[in-house]
Amino acid sequence: MAQLVCLDVLQGPELAQLLEAIWSRGDAACVLDPRLRGPARDAQLAALAPTRRIRRDGVEVAEPGGAEVDAGDALVVATSGSTSSPRAVVLTHEAVAASARATSARLEVDATTDKWLCCIPCAHIGGLSVVARALHTSTPLEIHPGFDPDAVADAAARGATLVSLVAAALRRVAEPLAFRRVVLGGAAPPASPPTNAVVTWGMTETGSGVVYDGRPLDGVEVATLDGELYVKGPMLARSYRDGAAIDDAGPDGARGWLRTGDAGEVRDGCVTVHGRLADVINTGGEKVWPSEVEAVVSTHPMVAEVAVWRRDDEQWGQRVVAWVVPAESAPTLDALRALVSERLAPWAAPKELVLVDALPRTPSGKVLRRRLDGSADTA
Secondary structure, eight states: BBBBEEEEOOSHHHHHHHHHHHHHHOOOEEETTOOHHHHHHHHHHHHHHHEEOOOOOOOOEEEOOOOOOOOTTEEEOOOOOOSOOOEEEEEEEHHHHHHHHHHHHHHHHHTOOOEEEOOTTTTTTHHHHHHEEEEEEEEOOOEEEEOOOHHHHHHHHTTTOOOOOOOHHHTTTTTTTGGGGEEOOOOOOSOOOOOTEEEEEEEGGGGGEEEEETOOOOTTTEEEEEEEEEEEOOTSSSETTTSOEEEEOOOSSOOOOEEEEEEEEEETTTTEEEEEEGGEEEETTTTEOHHHHHHHHHSSTEEEEEEEEEEETTTTTEEEEEEEEEEESSOOHHHHHHHHHHTOGGGGSSSSSEESSOBOOOOOOHHHHHHHSOEEOOO
């Protein structure tokens, strides 16, 4: 057995140094999000259940109520908690190394010329996987305390060639082409991503993205069963922190697959993800995927950001609603309906438009669709 050491520190260069030190002594690590307060912090700490904690003053203390991990475990990572209370997954050293090798191979990373920039939260897999793959491949790494577009531009000017971002952050980067590759994950990508962007799909349980631009990484299998995507590969998590199993019986009847909860299809080796099965909108007997409507609505020049969700409707059962952060001026509902009807289907067109100043998000950048209802102007 090994200790699980919680890094309760501010995000910065020392995080990578601490992670290396913890691994070198045979222990595993987790990262507590430094932005959380009160019940949210308590919930994440409870999900991680560390046995030791390194405080911001550098002192390591025992953490009551924690539980040891297996000797081969490397990381325990909290899920985003976008649909429920956070859980945590356990990733072994073998899984972390497999993810580092597969992602670096697909991105053609050269440790002698490339440099990673980590500017998204390391408390979640999107940021922590950047640090882990840099350590495993001995690729230079720069860690920022958070996302700042000016700091990102400065890092690129000083030699950073690779960066992982979510779509909301990408929109604030003035020159994304300054990087050799921009890895996009965590939320629906923009309709027209920059030419150097790689759109990924994955989750905490897969140790980061496992599908890049629709193609599974080497060693990764993706299949469907009843419209749900299943994944198998060497980078899958060992289990949940609470002991629940990760693997399940897959489309071939054998165990070892991750049931993702995402709807999609696989054709000629290309993976298309429709969205979370729990997020589908049933309107008038038709199924509508919020992410698909968001992708279309985001192309309207008056839309800065958009999230699509549902409201109960006496006539249709559920109706499609678009929450929009306007650009310089606000779009009309009729304009958005015409756009979606033309590119998708009439039933996918929003029946309601809600104008907001900002969209509710998790710390990792995912939109909290279930928290969209609030004070706003409705059209």
